[in-house]
Every structure is written in C-alpha cells, then in structure tokens.
Amino acid sequence: MSLDLNSNSIVACIVEGKAETAVIELLLKNDLLLFKEDNLLSGELIKERKAEKFAEKYLGKRFDSKVIVLRILDSRSENFNLKKIYQSKCIVYNVITAPEIEILIIINEHQYERFKKTKNMKASSFCSQVLNIGYKKTKEYWESYFSDINDLVAAIKEYDRLSKKSNSKKGNININDLLVS
Numbered sequence: 001m002s003l004d005l006n007s008n009s010i011v012a013c014i015v016e017g018k019a020e021t022a023v024i025e026l027l028l029k030n031d032l033l034l035f036k037e038d039n040l041l042s043g044e045l046i047k048e049r050k051a052e053k054f055a056e057k058y059l060g061k062r063f064d065s066k067v068i069v070l071r072i073l074d075s076r077s078e079n080f081n082l083k084k085i086y087q088s089k090c091i092v093y094n095v096i097t098a099p100e101i102e103i104l105i106i107i108n109e110h111q112y113e114r115f116k117k118t119k120n121m122k123a124s125s126f127c128s129q130v131l132n133i134g135y136k137k138t139k140e141y142w143e144s145y146f147s148d149i150n151d152l153v154a155a156i157k158e159y160d161r162l163s164k165k166s167n168s169k170k171g172n173i174n175i176n177d178l179l180v181s
Contacts, residue, residue, distance in 0.1 A: 003093065003177060005034045009068050012041040012058060012090075014049060016073040019101045019124075021045055022142035023152070023175070024072060030149045033178050041067060049073070055086045066091050074098045076172065094172045098163070102127045104155040105135065105145065112162065153179065 005011070013035075015021045024045060027033045037043065041058055048054045049071070059067065059082075069092040071080060076096055097103065102123035106115045115126050127135035135141065146152040160176035 003034060003068065003173070004091070005039075005068060007036075007039075008065065009035060009039050010041055010063055010065065011035045011039045012046055012054070012067050012069045014046045014054065014069065014071045014073075016049065016071075016097075017101075018137050018139060019142060020072045020097065021047075022139040023101060023104070023146075025139070026143060026146060026149060026152060027175075027179070032149070032153065032180055034180055035068075035178075049078075049080075051080045051082045055082055059086050059089055063089060069093065070095050070178065072097065072101075072175070074100045095175055095178065096163070096172050097159075097175065099123050102135070103159060104152065105133070106131070107158045107162070108146075108151055108155040109133070112158075 013024060015024055024033075028037055046054065046058065048057060067090045069090050071092065072095045074097045076094070076098060080092060080094075082090060082092070100123040103112075103115075105127050106112055106123055109131055111126075111131060114130075115121075115123065118126060118130070121130075124135070124137065127133060133145075156175045156179065160174045163174060
C-alpha cells in the first residue's frame, strides 16, 4: 500500500509512546520521511490515541485537503473509529510496529531468530533482560542507540521484509512505507 502524500499534505502523526516518538523524531530530523515537520497537524507529533478525543481536539476546523492520519502503534486490533462527520476529512493508516517498536533494536542486534524462540516475552523485556544492552524507554536512549541513522533505516527495512505478510490487512502499513526512497 502506498501513501498519497505531497508537500501540501496535512499529516496527523499519532504516536503510541516514548519509543515510537523517538523513532519518528529521528527520522523527521534526518529528512527520511515522506512528510516534514511543516506537514504535521498542529506542528507536533500527537499523543491522543482515542478517535473521539483526537477528532474533538484536532479536526474541528476546515482543511483544504484530507488529513492523513498515521497511527504508529504495535496493535493490529486497536480500534480508531471516527464519527461519520470526521471520516470524510481523514484517511487513516495504521503503521504497525508489532510486536513492539523494540523489534527494531532486536533486528539491529541480529537477534530476531532468538527472539522468535522466546515464549510470551515482550520485545522490550527481551531488550532489557536478554540482550543486556541497558535498554530504557526514553527518547535519549533511542537517539543514542541509533546515533547512526543508517542502522535505524536498515532495521526498519529488515522489519518490513520480515513482517510483510502479517501487516497486509487493509489500512496497515510499516514504518518503511513512510520512508523516502
């Protein structure tokens, strides 16, 4: 699935947590996304994940074009049901990072196969308990860990390759789909 973005697109980028925020900020800062900070609705990444509250806070005004809503989250089943009045104003994409955004660190550490063999362990727990890399869910950690932005891009591309089938549901994309070619 490809995104229909141009330089005038209005993008509401809804991030699930601190790690997702850090990843998107790193990509924005390095001009690696199909959109720029200038495209962001209200000039910021949005933390409001409930459709009703998001619409109430951000969609009350008139827009010249549809708002592209990018929901960066790990759940494939989390609902985001906008009221009918707002549906015509938006195109919603779920940018899936399942099992968790920390999968990018696991891939970068070349531990994906080892992680897959663990039962019932979250990716964040695997990073902190198994990899012993001092993992923390902070912006500073992610900026330090992926100080070479090429490592982050390579992990995103590999994640895309590994998860293509599981994210193929309509409206679901990967972070790789947000990257400039």
